[in-house]
Amino acid sequence: xxxxxxxxNLPNQVHRKSVKRGFQFTLMVVGxxxxxxxxxxxxxxxSSLYPNKENKEPTHDTPKTVDIxxxxxxxxxxxxxxxxxxxxxPGFGDFVNNxxxxxxxxxxxxxxxxxxxxxxxxxxxxxxxxxRVHACLYFISPTGHSLKPLDIEFMRQLAARVxxxxxxxxxxxxxxxxxKAFKVRIxxxxxxxxxxxxxPPIHDNDDPETIQENKDIITRIPFAxxxxxxxxxxxxxxxxxxxxxxxxxxxxxxxxxxxxxxxxMLIRTHMEELKEYTNEVLYESYRMGxxxxxxx
Ligand code: GDP
Ligand code: MG
Numbered sequence: 001x002x003x004x005x006x007x008x009n010l011p012n013q014v015h016r017k018s019v020k021r022g023f024q025f026t027l028m029v030v031g032x033x034x035x036x037x038x039x040x041x042x043x044x045x046x047s048s049l050y051p052n053k054e055n056k057e058p059t060h061d062t063p064k065t066v067d068i069x070x071x072x073x074x075x076x077x078x079x080x081x082x083x084x085x086x087x088x089x090p091g092f093g094d095f096v097n098n099x100x101x102x103x104x105x106x107x108x109x110x111x112x113x114x115x116x117x118x119x120x121x122x123x124x125x126x127x128x129x130x131x132r133v134h135a136c137l138y139f140i141s142p143t144g145h146s147l148k149p150l151d152i153e154f155m156r157q158l159a160a161r162v163x164x165x166x167x168x169x170x171x172x173x174x175x176x177x178x179x180k181a182f183k184v185r186i187x188x189x190x191x192x193x194x195x196x197x198x199x200p201p202i203h204d205n206d207d208p209e210t211i212q213e214n215k216d217i218i219t220r221i222p223f224a225x226x227x228x229x230x231x232x233x234x235x236x237x238x239x240x241x242x243x244x245x246x247x248x249x250x251x252x253x254x255x256x257x258x259x260x261x262x263x264x265m266l267i268r269t270h271m272e273e274l275k276e277y278t279n280e281v282l283y284e285s286y287r288m289g290x291x292x293x294x295x296x
Contacts, residue, residue, distance in 0.1 A: 022074075022081035025271055026112075026131060028162065030089050030105060030154065031139025035169035039227035040137070041086050043240065043251060044263055045075060068108055087133065101150075102157040109133050109161050113286045132283060134274045135198070135266060136162040139169040140186060140222065144178045147189040155195045161282060163198040163274050165266075166190070171224035171257050172242050172249040179224045186222050197221070198277075200270055217265050223258035226251050 029037040069088045074081060089105050112132045119128045138155055140147065147155075158164055166186065171179055190197060199221070200214040228251050231238040240251040250256045266274075 022083055024083045024130060025275070026085040026087065026133050028087040028089065028133045028136040029139065030136055030158070031169065032141060035139040035141060036227045037088060037139055039229060040225060042229045043227040043259070044266070045073070045084060068104065102154045106157055106161060109158070110286065113283055116283065117287055117290070132278055133162050134278045136164050138164055138166045140166055142168055142170050142173050144174055144182050146185040152189065152193050156193060159196045161286065163277060163282070164196070165198050166222035167262065168222055168224040170226065172226045183222055183224070198274070200265065200273070213269065217261055220258045220261045223262040225259050225262060226257040
């Protein structure tokens with residue numbers, strides 16, 4: 001075993017160290033009020049994050065019209081700790097004049113980049129706190145038509161700064177065929193307007209299983225989701241879902257909606273990837289822009 005130095009254990013070391021430190025992830029939800037943002041967040045993390053609003057973090061001169069809320073929770077699963085922060089942006093779509101209602105949201109994202117940059121520039125960079133937004137769920141109203149001009153404007157403004165993940169809200173209000181056609185039109189609008197949404201990358205050197213998994217995720221975008229924090233009974237079994245006279249739409253059933261795929265991507269398979277892309281591409285581009293504009 002000449003030349004053996006043991007670096008093959010590095011991934012393990014990194015893994016063990018981060019398990020000890022705990023993981024940290026920041027998710028933003030954006031969309032008209034009433035589209036089910038709070039419900040989905042609770043459904044995603046299997047807990048009621050919302051009743052507790054004590055962790056409200058004052059953001060820099062946020063205009064009163066858009067009350068941006070930050071909620072943090074420590075969740076633990078099999079000894080692995082995750083500090084989860086959700087940034088909720090209620091209110092938009094509620095005003096007579098929605099023009100530029102994306103601005104405070106974009107400012108919030110950029111203020112978090114500034115805070116990170118400021119820490120990087122300090123003499124002591126040991127304890128950098130990362131409050132950057134790693135993913136942004138954009139809720140599309142289930143109209144079945146196409147994107148609204150306001151959606152296009154919002155997505156265009158946010159896309160260069162954050163991993164944008166479009167979702168069709170309350171998809172239980174549409175039929176399967178309507179969802180299919182709606183997805184096509186949304187993607188057409190996104191392409192036509194050159195909006196960069198988040199796509200799980202396909203690496204040729206990944207194992208076939210991972211490649212297939214990523215392709216499955218990609219075909220679901222924009223994710224048609226259903227949120228519910230209530231359980232209903234189906235054949236004597238309790239499931240999370242929404243009850244209709246003709247039956248139950250189950251949140252955790254992949255045949256009923258894309259919730260499982262979305263959660264899988266966010267939590268199980270692509271959390272690190274989303275964080276890496278935020279750091280290496282989105283933040284880097286913001287930082288470079290700032291430097292070349294002579295901000296520092
Ligand atoms: P937010 O304003 O975007 O945070 O929306 P909420 O989460 O407060 O939900 C608004 C209303 O929509 C509530 O009455 C929810 O029960 C309901 N709701 C949430 N998610 C869904 C869904 O997936 N389908 C349907 N049909 N209703 C939903
Ligand atoms: Mg809400």
